[in-house]
Amino acid sequence: MSEKSPIIKLENIDVIFEQKKQTIHAVKDVSLDIYPGDIYGIVGYSGAGKSTLVRTINLLQKPTHGNVIVSGTNLATDNNGLESYIPNKDLRNERKKIGMIFQHFNLMNERTVAQNVLFPIAHLKLTKDQRQQKVNELLDLVGLADRANAYPSQLSGGQKQRVAIARALASEPEILISDEATSALDPKTTNSILLLLKKLNVELGLTIVLITHEMQAVKEIANKVAVMENGEVIERGSLLEIFTAPEKQLTKDFIDTATNLEDGLRKVQNQGIVQNLQSPDILVQLSYAGASTDEPLISTLFKEFNVSANILFGNVEILQNTPVGTLITILSGQQQDIKTAIASIEQNGVEVKILKGALA
Amino acid sequence: MNWITKTFPNVISLGWSTDQGWGLAIYQTLYMTFTSAIVGGILGLIFGFGLVLFAEDGILPNRPIYWILDKIVSIFRAIPFIILLAFIMPFTLLLVHTTIGVNAALVPLSLGIFPFYARQVQNALISVDDGIIEAAQAFGATTTEIIFKVYLREALADLIRVSTVTLISLVGLTAMAGAIGSGGLGNTAISIGYNRFQSDVTLVATLLIIVFIFIIQFIGDFLAKIASHK
Numbered sequence: 362m363s364e365k366s367p368i369i370k371l372e373n374i375d376v377i378f379e380q381k382k383q384t385i386h387a388v389k390d391v392s393l394d395i396y397p398g399d400i401y402g403i404v405g406y407s408g409a410g411k412s413t414l415v416r417t418i419n420l421l422q423k424p425t426h427g428n429v430i431v432s433g434t435n436l437a438t439d440n441n442g443l444e445s446y447i448p449n450k451d452l453r454n455e456r457k458k459i460g461m462i463f464q465h466f467n468l469m470n471e472r473t474v475a476q477n478v479l480f481p482i483a484h485l486k487l488t489k490d491q492r493q494q495k496v497n498e499l500l501d502l503v504g505l506a507d508r509a510n511a512y513p514s515q516l517s518g519g520q521k522q523r524v525a526i527a528r529a530l531a532s533e534p535e536i537l538i539s540d541e542a543t544s545a546l547d548p549k550t551t552n553s554i555l556l557l558l559k560k561l562n563v564e565l566g567l568t569i570v571l572i573t574h575e576m577q578a579v580k581e582i583a584n585k586v587a588v589m590e591n592g593e594v595i596e597r598g599s600l601l602e603i604f605t606a607p608e609k610q611l612t613k614d615f616i617d618t619a620t621n622l623e624d625g626l627r628k629v630q631n632q633g634i635v636q637n638l639q640s641p642d643i644l645v646q647l648s649y650a651g652a653s654t655d656e657p658l659i660s661t662l663f664k665e666f667n668v669s670a671n672i673l674f675g676n677v678e679i680l681q682n683t684p685v686g687t688l689i690t691i692l693s694g695q696q697q698d699i700k701t702a703i704a705s706i707e708q709n710g711v712e713v714k715i716l717k718g719a720l721a
Numbered sequence: 722m723n724w725i726t727k728t729f730p731n732v733i734s735l736g737w738s739t740d741q742g743w744g745l746a747i748y749q750t751l752y753m754t755f756t757s758a759i760v761g762g763i764l765g766l767i768f769g770f771g772l773v774l775f776a777e778d779g780i781l782p783n784r785p786i787y788w789i790l791d792k793i794v795s796i797f798r799a800i801p802f803i804i805l806l807a808f809i810m811p812f813t814l815l816l817v818h819t820t821i822g823v824n825a826a827l828v829p830l831s832l833g834i835f836p837f838y839a840r841q842v843q844n845a846l847i848s849v850d851d852g853i854i855e856a857a858q859a860f861g862a863t864t865t866e867i868i869f870k871v872y873l874r875e876a877l878a879d880l881i882r883v884s885t886v887t888l889i890s891l892v893g894l895t896a897m898a899g900a901i902g903s904g905g906l907g908n909t910a911i912s913i914g915y916n917r918f919q920s921d922v923t924l925v926a927t928l929l930i931i932v933f934i935f936i937i938q939f940i941g942d943f944l945a946k947i948a949s950h951k
Contacts, residue, residue, distance in 0.1 A: 419859055456861035467852035470951045471874050481860035483870070512950040532860070 367394040368568050369418055374427035376413050387413045389592040400562050400569045402583030404576060404615055410592040411572045415538055419459045420452055460529030464541035466521040468513040474524050475509040481531045499527040503557060519550035539571045543578055555581045576619035584681055588612045600680050605650040622687055625674035629689050641696035643718035647688045649711040666702035668694035731919035749823050750905035753895040757830035758888055764835035768794055769842025780867060797836040802894055805829050806901055826903035834891050841883035849875045878949035885941025889934050906930050
């Protein structure tokens with residue numbers, strides 16, 4: 362994918378709000394390249410500037426400084442500190458190539474599902490049959506074909522978001538911006554919406570920019586992640602890199618919200634078996650990513666090293682088709698055997714962290 | 722019949738189609754209400770939309786224009802109607818070449834009701850979720866499309882409700898204009914009923930106004946209900 366040129370290129374974006382008493386620097390010098398076919402997750406707490414940042418992609422938020430280039434067209438250009446924007450008429454055309462969905466759906470209450478879905482292409486002057494066909498196609502895609510004549514107030518949250526997705530796709534955009542689109546939904550509905558987004562990504566080649574404060578959502582479908590704090594991107598990389606080797610504390614915190622590792626650790630620590638740990642037994646955290654899991658880890662420990670492993674907590678994810686796991690286990694056996702076992706599995710790419718007990 | 726002629730002698734003697742008859746009074750009230758509703762309504766819609774579109778968080782933020790609109794509306798809102806009637810008389814004379822009668826009343830009625838309506842329209846439009854407007858912008862809608870296809874459509878039920886309220890206030894203003902000689906049921910109630918101690922005339926004129934207002938309210942509620950899908 363790296364040979365392709367980015368479909369969205371943000372260069373040194375600054376967004377500064379001048380208010381009566383104070384100046385708010387909402388986005389600070391952020392550059393981001395998003396390639397065709399990416400599902401790019403942007404994670405951060407509310408107020409981190411992620412919404413403001415992605416709104417510069419379709420100029421719903423005009424950047425104070427920096428370049429915004431979408432599909433090769435300059436929407437905002439920084440001429441030595443003097444910012445210029447694409448003329449309004451051209452901007453409207455460019456916006457039609459960028460679909461957008463929102464946390465609160467933002468459907469028009471006084472229009473039916475079909476009328477909402479057709480809104481972005483009202484200018485096309487389609488015949489009645491063509492309109493009908495377009496509505497059917499789009500609603501089929503999101504699995505709501507039978508609700509064309511309902512009003513939004515008659516739909517559930519998940520259904521509303523599906524309609525919003527159908528509407529965002531009406532003008533056949535190459536890019537979909539999802540601004541906290543699952544934040545107002547329950548976990549089950551969230552998952553079904555995420556799967557739908559993934560399906561659209563695969564089937565239509567749609568590039569998706571996913572803003573969220575839920576790492577869970579990013580973990581589910583994104584292939585790249587950027588973490589934002591105080592208007593800056595503090596860490597970025599592929600989903601696997603971010604998940605297996607986070608550097609910043611905030612990133613670690615976010616990952617933990619998706620894996621519940623911290624919570625698991627706390628519960629494990631309180632168990633009697635851990636509190637009464639007898640030497641030379643030790644409590645360890647085994648972390649691994651990718652190929653190393655093909656080795657039958659636990660049975661190897663026993664068969665080859667005579668070390669038995671009592672698993673107290675485990676979390677295994679499949680991220681981008683790569684298994685990533687964390688196990689918290691008690692290793693028991695002869696001290697020497699445990700040492701050899703640890704050395705061996707470390708060599709196979711498993712990270713071993715001793716949580717309690719010690720090896721002499 | 723005998724009971725009626727006994728209880729409402731003056732009502733009967735006014736007649737239906739005489740100079741000061743009930744037919745004419747009813748017609749004048751309807752004429753003043755609806756004509757000034759159209760003129761004041763259009764002005765109010767323009768100002769109401771202007772106050773929303775040109776506001777700082779509107780889609781065409783423009784501080785000077787907003788300031789001017791806002792001040793015009795505030796000033797006219799602040800003048801008590803009975804004073805406005807007298808105050809703008811020279812302007813009325815200029816516009817309709819008379820200061821008495823129903824046509825003279827149209828000028829102060831329109832000017833009196835439009836700022837009230839403008840504020841009501843403003844509130845109705847502000848209640849349209851910002852997110853809906855933002856979504857329309859994100860899909861490349863023009864300003865005209867946002868005004869007519871989003872604001873007007875989404876706020877329609879609210880606009881009908883505020884129009885009903887405004888129309889009812891307007892009937893009240895026509896009665897006040899009637900008191901200083903513009904004609905209509907207000908005129909009948911005050912300059913005939915009250916001034917000549919013919920209480921039965923005042924009573925019937927009042928009842929007719931109440932019926933008129935009830936009809937407006939009923940139609941307004943009905944239309945608002947049809948228009949709302951929230």
